[in-house]
Amino acid sequence: MILTILENPIVRLYINLIGWALLGFILGKKLPASTSKYLGQFLYWIGVPLGIIAFMRGVDISGYIWISPIAGWVAILVGAIFARFWMELEISDERIKAIASGMVDPRHVKPDQPIPETAWTQPTQGSFLLAMMVGNTSYLGFPVVLSLIGPEYFLWAVLYNTLATSPGLHGIGYMISANYGNNPLAQRRKNPLQIIFGNPALWSFGFGFFFRHVPLPDLAENALRTSAWSIVTLAIIMIGIQLSQLGKLQKFSQALICLAIKMIVVPLVVGTGLMFFGVTGLPRLAIVLQMAMPPSIATVIYAIAYGLDKDLSVATVALGSVGLLMTIPMWLWLFSP
Numbered sequence: 001m002i003l004t005i006l007e008n009p010i011v012r013l014y015i016n017l018i019g020w021a022l023l024g025f026i027l028g029k030k031l032p033a034s035t036s037k038y039l040g041q042f043l044y045w046i047g048v049p050l051g052i053i054a055f056m057r058g059v060d061i062s063g064y065i066w067i068s069p070i071a072g073w074v075a076i077l078v079g080a081i082f083a084r085f086w087m088e089l090e091i092s093d094e095r096i097k098a099i100a101s102g103m104v105d106p107r108h109v110k111p112d113q114p115i116p117e118t119a120w121t122q123p124t125q126g127s128f129l130l131a132m133m134v135g136n137t138s139y140l141g142f143p144v145v146l147s148l149i150g151p152e153y154f155l156w157a158v159l160y161n162t163l164a165t166s167p168g169l170h171g172i173g174y175m176i177s178a179n180y181g182n183n184p185l186a187q188r189r190k191n192p193l194q195i196i197f198g199n200p201a202l203w204s205f206g207f208g209f210f211f212r213h214v215p216l217p218d219l220a221e222n223a224l225r226t227s228a229w230s231i232v233t234l235a236i237i238m239i240g241i242q243l244s245q246l247g248k249l250q251k252f253s254q255a256l257i258c259l260a261i262k263m264i265v266v267p268l269v270v271g272t273g274l275m276f277f278g279v280t281g282l283p284r285l286a287i288v289l290q291m292a293m294p295p296s297i298a299t300v301i302y303a304i305a306y307g308l309d310k311d312l313s314v315a316t317v318a319l320g321s322v323g324l325l326m327t328i329p330m331w332l333w334l335f336s337p
Helices: 002-006 009-030 034-055 067-100 122-133 141-148 151-180 184-188 192-197 200-211 218-244 252-277 281-291 298-306 310-335
Strands: none
Touching: 009 034, 009 141, 009 218, 009 310, 034 141, 034 151, 034 200, 034 218, 067 122, 067 151, 067 252, 067 281, 122 151, 122 252, 122 298, 122 310, 141 151, 141 218, 141 281, 141 310, 151 200, 151 281, 151 298, 218 310, 252 281, 252 310, 281 310, 298 310
């Protein structure tokens, strides 16, 4: 009975996610704070690119696979629209309450008039939008897709991350952070195009594309695959380390609304829409799982660097990482073939 339960893919995934992340969380409390930085650099420059090359071995790249990054950009757009609509709704509600209490003169009210003690400052709006569009589609999304679907459709996740999430973070995410943040040094940051095209995952995808059918000795093939799965484990441990360093959680209500849109509404809307373009079965599930990932730790880094709302960013990352365990069964039930 126990062996049968352990053979279930989702049970194995949860054991790995919770077990390795918990180990990382404990290590994060014991090891120097710089551990996460150096481990992240190793995964960014070596680990993830190596994993992409390994899991692309023998994969068939044909058909409508390129709809994956297109769906990623659609998800970013849909999320931004829902986020903007919700913020305008909340700001309008605050304005009505301010007028009713006499804090704002209704005879001279303007759409851009500041609201006393608003919960939606410019930095908060920036963090809300950023968390909405940037999911953890590599360090967390890759292990989830590999565990629940397998390497056969891993490339769908790679394309989603490499051609949608990453450019979205360093392109649109950069513009949002610079426009909404309080840090005057934001404009002096590195050109986002340099960051996008300097991303090693993009180059490893190109190399893996041409390398995927090159025969290798069995020993080398097994070593490459073992190394790739070890990288997946390291990525989960690093997430645990990063979660241990996030700090105190605040702004629960705004974070929960953000996560409800990011991790439930957008995957449900776009995932259902994919059906009308002939994308069903495991390919659609791979895309939906990527859409449903919690906000990336990069949103916290951007919040600190550009003067956004760090408290909101921390809350969305921490609560989203836990909430993922509750939403995965829903996506499997709705979209599994």
